[in-house]
Amino acid sequence: MNERMLLFTIFLLVYAGQPCASDSPVFPLHISENRRYLVDQQNRPFLVHGESSWEIVWRLTREETSDYFAKRAAQGFNATLFNILPDSQDPFAKNRYGEAAFANPLDFTTANETYFDHAEWVVAEAGRHRMAAFIFPCYLGISDSWIDELHANGMEKAAAYGKVLAERFKKYPNVIWVMGGDRDPEYAMPEHTALAHAIHQYDPNHLITFHGREHSSADLFHEKAWLGFNLSYNYKETYTQSHQDWHRSPIKPTLMGESGYEREANDWRYGTPQRMRRQAWWALLAGSCGHFYGTAFWHQKPGWRESLDWPGAGHMRIVREFFEALPWQTLVPEFEKQLIVAGNGEYGSKDDYIIAASTPDHKLVVLYMPVARFLGLDLSFYPGPVRARWFDPTAGIFSEPFQLENVKYVRWDERIAPPARECDSDWVLVLEADD
Known part of the structure; x- marks a missing residue:
């Protein structure tokens, strides 16, 4: 099953237990x-x-x-x-x-x-x-x-x-x-x-x-x-x-x-x-x-x-x-900027700013990167490794999941570099932490 189909399947499963349109x-x-x-x-x-x-x-x-x-x-x-x-x-x-x-x-x-x-x-x-x-x-x-x-x-x-x-x-x-x-x-x-x-x-x-x-x-x-x-x-x-x-x-x-x-x-x-x-x-x-x-x-x-x-x-x-x-x-907007420590982009004046939101416990984080580039992350506040996936917003496809350690990534690391794409370079990064 490809990742686009997986996403759509999850979408259906989320609502499968809810009343159908005719009676809801x-x-x-x-x-x-x-x-x-x-x-x-x-x-x-x-x-x-x-x-x-x-x-x-x-x-x-x-x-x-x-x-x-x-x-x-x-x-x-x-x-x-x-x-x-x-x-x-x-x-x-x-x-x-x-x-x-x-x-x-x-x-x-x-x-x-x-x-x-x-x-x-x-x-x-x-x-x-x-x-x-x-x-x-x-x-x-x-x-x-x-x-x-x-x-x-x-x-x-x-x-x-x-x-x-x-x-x-x-x-x-x-x-x-x-x-x-x-x-x-x-x-x-x-x-x-x-x-x-x-x-x-x-x-x-x-x-x-x-x-x-x-x-x-x-x-x-x-x-x-x-x-x-x-x-x-x-x-x-x-x-x-x-x-x-x-x-x-x-x-x-x-x-x-x-x-x-x-x-x-x-x-x-x-x-x-x-x-x-x-x-x-x-x-x-x-x-x-x-x-x-x-x-x-x-x-x-x-x-x-x-x-x-x-x-x-x-x-x-x-x-x-x-x-x-x-x-x-x-999801709550990330205002404190404690997660992204490099590559944020310029707030409020250019098209390159990376926006992020997370659940209050930070077990789910979603980042949108308008322009592909180096991204520095501070994951040191997590108790253990974090599961990560890139998501292509043009095709609805997830990358294969990969693991990031609970450390601060301040230098180039190919694991958190977005995949190459022929045209537009915007990407979404999803981070998930275990209980």
């Missing part, structure tokens, strides 16, 4: 007892493994939407993220069935029932594919977008709109609300707050988070009662915001909600498959309870169907299989 409700999700991650209705850890379908409500037909979710679910994604309202730079924009969201965008009480019926259907269809639906009730936008319309409606109408949405969508267990949308509320803060409070009041059983500019929701709303968990947005080193959120009080889960997109050149890193892997592994080992992946066709314009088969999606499936074969929810 997953949604709505809620916060774990230790407030570090999300759990399903059976209190099982739910690793958010999401994909971004931002404009699916108004870009695609129902048949296309069904195809989209079926493909993503088959690839292992268990969450999706999208706007309820159409392209906000044209508030009169219509969906594929010729329906606009409002008769008058400056008056949210003029909602088009037919438009929102279709939005409901999209949420329900995501649920049919066992995907959590992270939905934006009023996307504020990168430029002007819906922030002006929200502000013009005033607090009373914003609250009324929130009540209508909450009462309409609360029957769908897979819903998670996302306030904001690529922008902080700024001058529309009163209306944004009224909208959030109304949704929280009339739909108390679904979690709410916030997505703003490139920072964490905690920077603005961490202590707000309506914010169930934090969401980070970072095109650079995804571990930095996850680390910051981990240390905040009160404790709330943190989720990497957006970073670079595959084949989208939003900065000098470009959207390579390696970047997709790097930002996911970085976030999860830095304390994030999940992550989102996307492609340059996040807007579902022509070409979206072909983009579903880009290599990044397959690499993301490997991420999920790897973590769900482990007690991932028990």
